[in-house]
Amino acid sequence: MSIEILPVLEDILSANDLVALENRQMLDEQHVLAVNVMASPGAGKTSLILRSIEALRGCLQVGVIEGDVAGRVDADKVAETGTPVVQINTGGGCHLDAPQVRSALQRLPLGEIDLLFIENVGNLICPTGFALGEHVNMMIAHVAEGDDKPIKYPGMFAAVDALVLNKTDLMPYLDFDLEAFRTAVRALNQDVCFFQVSCKTGKGLEAWVEWLIRQSR
Amino acid sequence: MHELSVTQSVLDIVLRHAKQSNARRVLGINLVIGELTGFVDDSIQFYFDFMSKDTAAQGAKLYFERIPVQVRCHACGAEYVPPNSRLWACPECEALGSEIISGREFSVASIEIE
Numbered sequence: 001m002s003i004e005i006l007p008v009l010e011d012i013l014s015a016n017d018l019v020a021l022e023n024r025q026m027l028d029e030q031h032v033l034a035v036n037v038m039a040s041p042g043a044g045k046t047s048l049i050l051r052s053i054e055a056l057r058g059c060l061q062v063g064v065i066e067g068d069v070a071g072r073v074d075a076d077k078v079a080e081t082g083t084p085v086v087q088i089n090t091g092g093g094c095h096l097d098a099p100q101v102r103s104a105l106q107r108l109p110l111g112e113i114d115l116l117f118i119e120n121v122g123n124l125i126c127p128t129g130f131a132l133g134e135h136v137n138m139m140i141a142h143v144a145e146g147d148d149k150p151i152k153y154p155g156m157f158a159a160v161d162a163l164v165l166n167k168t169d170l171m172p173y174l175d176f177d178l179e180a181f182r183t184a185v186r187a188l189n190q191d192v193c194f195f196q197v198s199c200k201t202g203k204g205l206e207a208w209v210e211w212l213i214r215q216s217r
Numbered sequence: 218m219h220e221l222s223v224t225q226s227v228l229d230i231v232l233r234h235a236k237q238s239n240a241r242r243v244l245g246i247n248l249v250i251g252e253l254t255g256f257v258d259d260s261i262q263f264y265f266d267f268m269s270k271d272t273a274a275q276g277a278k279l280y281f282e283r284i285p286v287q288v289r290c291h292a293c294g295a296e297y298v299p300p301n302s303r304l305w306a307c308p309e310c311e312a313l314g315s316e317i318i319s320g321r322e323f324s325v326a327s328i329e330i331e
Contacts, residue, residue, distance in 0.1 A: 003244060008234050008325040012226050012248075094219050125255045126219045129323070151302060154286075155253040158317055187305040187313035190291060 016130055019098035023105060023133025030110035032063070033216040034118055036134035038156060041122030043140040044166040046074045047199035049117045053081050055209040056115065060216055063113035065104045067096040067121045074119065084108055095126035098133060115216050124153040136215055138162040143176040150184035158188040162195065164208060169198040220257060224264035228274060230325050235273050240330035243274040247327045251284045253320035286320030
């Protein structure tokens with residue numbers, strides 16, 4: 001039997017992208033704005049979500065999908081605020097994918113939700129490769145991880161619509177070079193909306209929350 | 218770790234195309250991987266060997282064509298490969314700011330069948 005080369009030309013992530021598209025349609029039908037929240041572990045993803053929930057109370061109804069390798073620590077914190085939340089445990093997986101988000105969407109009261117945070121697994125590499133059906137991609141960086149992160153993880157910094165720099169209250173104790181950081185970000189992404197906040201003190205959060213409200217309109 | 222789930226997608230695509238062509242066996246798989254995707258060759262081959270057991274693709278060799286990251290300068294339009302671990306500045310005009318034009322590819326280009 002002869003050997004032949006068969007052209008395939010098929011995107012490996014097409015199965016995921018197809019489900020992401022269905023998720024997006026489901027969200028659009030229910031008028032939900034979905035925000036994919038990405039960051040390294042410990043950057044303050046849950047803290048920023050909790051702060052945003054607090055600030056948006058009476059203005060936008062928030063829902064949350066929590067993605068973690070294990071446990072429901074984050075989901076419990078969100079649930080305490082009375083916000084609808086679903087925990088996804090990836091069991092070792094380093095990112096969320098569209099099928100996982102689809103199953104979570106089916107367990108949320110989407111009709112009541114205006115703004116959905118999808119907290120991705122803490123990781124600066126993999127989450128950008130997997131569409132979930134989100135409208136907005138955002139990431140959180142923080143001053144304690146150093147100003148060189150855009151240079152080390154260009155794929156993520158280039159892919160986001162918004163960047164929140166957290167833990168700015170720690171700035172006086174660290175050698176974080178804000179100008180170098182901003183320059184490196186600008187080299188990768190000129191359109192990114194940049195916010196400096198401290199989830200600890202609450203400083204800078206108004207601008208972020210106002211931006212979220214504008215996106216949801 | 219995410220190579221596990223994408224390797225399943227690779228296997229699904231390969232087996233579907235092999236079946237459509239009535240192939241008896243898949244000998245090789247040509248993958249195209251952009252440098253920005255972060256997928257690791259050895260890891261994909263490792264999972265593939267494990268997952269393809271008792272399928273028409275068992276024993277198939279994976280070939281990886283790596284596509285370098287390439288960007289187009291917003292200021293002067295020059296296309297360049299950004300330096301690793303340094304600021305992405307244009308080598309022609311030194312401007313910051315560019316559009317990524319390659320490096321996010323991830324596809325099955327072709328398969329060798331018999």
